[in-house]
Amino acid sequence: MAASPPKTLAQEVAGAPIRPHAARERRFRLFMLRMGLLALLVGVWQIASLGAPAFVLPGPARVYAAWSSLVATPSFWNDFGITFWRVFMGFAIAAVVGVPLGLVLGASESSANSSSRC
Secondary structure (H helix, E strand, O other): OOOOOOOOHHHHHOOOOOOOOHHHHHHHHHHHHHHHHHHHHHHHHHHHHHOOOOOOOOOHHHHHHHHHHHHOOOOHHHHHHHHHHHHHHHHHHHHHHHHHHHHHHHHOHHHHHHHOOO
16 A cells, blocks of 8 residues: 655645654654755865865865864863854844834834835
């Protein structure tokens, strides 16, 4: 007996019975598709790096070697933490300023009229 085709999302939502291992198969296919896309991107990167000088477009192996030696330095995680904190604070300040400003501009009809292009 042939296996039934996978159910559509509408059939799953409607409560139609599905095969017990169908979800696992979908996750595996999605995982393999993502890994294939990643391999394709790294392959294109490698091929593109062959035609360019290393200081313009280094290949994946060279980038990995430089990254692994950088992570091995004692100050890497401290420097990373400082950089992460600065980026986080920049986003936080932008949100604290931008959200109230956007709410005020969105609620005010006169400011909406003055900022529109028409």
